[in-house]
Each structure stands twice: as C-alpha cells, then as structure tokens.
Amino acid sequence: MRIAADAGILELPCPTGVERAAAEMLRALPGALRPGDELIVLGRRVPKLTFRDARAVRTVGLGGSEPLAVWRETRLSAALRSQGADVLWSPVAAIPLCTDVPRVATVHELPWRVRPGMEGAVRERVHRVRLRLAVRAAALICVPSEATVAQLRDEDPAAADRVRVVPHGVAATFLADHDGASAAELRVLHRVPPAPYLLHVGGTRARKGIGVLLRAFARYRLMGGTLPLVMAGPGASPPRLPGGVRHLGYVSDALLLALYAGALALVVSSESEGFGLPCLEAMAQRVPVVAVRAGALPEVVGDDGLLVAAGDDAALGAALLRIEQEDALRERLIVRGRRRAERSAWSASAATLRGVLAEAAGVPGVPGVPGTVATT
Secondary structure, three states: OEEEEEOHHHHOOOOOHHHHHHHHHHHHHHHHOOOOOEEEEEEOOOOOOOOOOOOOEEEEEOOOOOOHHHHHHHHHHHHHHHOOOOEEEOOOOOOOOOOOOOEEEEOOOOHHHOOOOOOOHHHHHHHHHHHHHHHHHOOEEEEOOHHHHHHHHHHOHHHHHHEEEOOOOEOHHHHOOOOHHHHHHHHHHOOOOOOOEEEEEOOOOHHHOHHHHHHHHHHHHHOOOOOOEEEEOOOOOOOOOOOOEEEEEOOOHHHHHHHHHHEEEEEEOOOOOOOOHHHHHHHHOOOOEEEEEOOOHHHHHHHHOEEEEOOOHHHHHHHHHHHHHOHHHHHHHHHHHHHHHHOOEHHHHHHHHHHHHHHHHOOOOOOOOOOOOOOO
C-alpha cells in the first residue's frame, strides 16, 4: 500500500495542537507500516521531519506559493496520480476534491456544536463548508475522540458509518527526564514566575474558556491560594489580567518542557476540546491535571485527574486550592497520570491509522473490506 500524506499544515508558523499531532503521527507511522507499504510525505517544500526508520519513507516537495486550498487541488492532486498513491491521509478536514484517490480526512472538533459562534462567524462558516465537503468526498473520516464522533454524527448523519476513532498519543520527549537546572535557567530567561505555579497551555481563543480560567484563579486566590498562574499559547493577552497572572504567548517546545517542569498543576478550562493534548503532556511530565468536563477532556483525563463541571469557576477555583493544599491527592494524581501517559504511545495511534488507511484503500484484512469481518 502506497500511503500519501498531506504535510502542508506543517509549514504554518507557530504550530499548536493540530500541527504537533500531525508531525508526531507522521514520525510514528513508518513503524506501523507492513512489508510492501510506502509512506510518501508531500509538502510545498520537502517536509523537515526525522524518522526513526525511514527505509519506506519518501519526503517530496511539490513547490508552489499559492494558498493551501488551491495547492491541494492543483499540485497535491496531481502528485497523488504521479506518485501512484493508493490512499491519502490528511491531518485536517481539508482534502483535495479533484482526485479519485481514496482520501481519509481528520476532523478534530466541531466547536459550534457546543456553542454557535464560539470561534467567530467567518471562521465557523469556513469550517462548516470544509467539513461538509470532506464528509461528501472522503472514504473515511478520522477523529481523535468519542466526543468528536458524537459531534460529527449530530452535524451530519451521513458520516456516521465512515467515522473512525484514532486517539492522539504523547511524544517521547515528554516521557523523558530532562535537566532541571537547564529548565530553571530557561524560565528565568523568559521571566517566568518562580516555581511552583499553576500552568495553562492552550492559547486564548474563545473555546479555551479563558474567562472561566481567570475567574477561577481569582476565586482560588480569595480562598487562600498562593501560587501564580502562567499562561502559554498563541493569541493576544486577555485584557486586565488579575494580579499573579503571567501571559507568555506562544512558546517554543524547549520552553514548554521547562514550564511543565516547574508547574504544580496544569489547569484546563476549555469549553470545547476534540482531544486535549496538553493533558497527556502534563501527565507524562508528572504534573497533575485539573480540568473541566467538556468535550473529550473526560476521555483523556479519566479518573487520573481532577475534573469539575464545565463553566463552574467556583468549582474550578476550589479544585486548584485542593491541588495546592492536599499533598496526598497531588501525589496520587502524579502517579496515576504518569501511568496513563505511558499507555498513550503514538506507535499505537499510528497502527490504528494504518488500519484505517488500509480500509479506505480497500486492502484485504481490515474491517469493512471484502473477505473480513466488519467491527463496530
């Protein structure tokens, strides 16, 4: 099976969750290939990815400076034919429409199913159209969680029998031990408050629930909490930050690791999450997670973090105080969270994706292909 992968989004500046997940999946996918498989990674420029085993991998730069939507319909579509691809995997919902090669699109979340207009009218309209086209054209659709399955089936029942769950994993660098002194020096360089602190990773877009986060932090301090809050991720700083809050904006991978190393807990206040990669990253770094019950967060965190009702800033503030004051609770969550992260390898995710791609390509021996037993 010759698998083509659209790596166009990896060229975008300031990669966040979707781009990070795409890069990690591509790095892991060669380990899931079967004899005779080949992975062809296609981008405008030759994708800058390192593979542990690159014997069955080719990276190809197709050129072009046109918008990605045009690039997919022209250069990428033509490359699928010239490269002899049996199937295309896209790490996003956008896929080329002008090709007869089976396509597998990836839908991460549908925030408008939680609250219409959450991400702005224009952005929402674009994503709705892109999703509608993907549902019509894709052979199969990958989603990272059961929460997204439910959203997608509500949005478009026609997609119901073509949705496959491929959870994200946690990168090996987050499971590794790192030099604490170097991390501390990096935090000082970026004027991060002294450790320990509470940490938010995820930017300031509307679905991240920043208003709830800041109100919860204010309640936490009023109840006697003593730690500062550090916010990391893309987006402008919220106006009128309360005292004790430091907004860093987008951070490098090195600084992100250093931030986890000094955090007492990760706090996630999102109104909508298709997965919640920072939860796994924090658990891998032995940082307990305090999150709201929204989207896929209960799936990702399970009983190995502290969950409160979505939108309840009083409950979230009280949970933060518990994490600071209850040493036994904190240690228990550290141990359980680390175990959970260790079970969430990208290799397993890549093996699942390879099966989905084989199913889409019509390769015998997978669910839904003649000669096999279909599963649900």
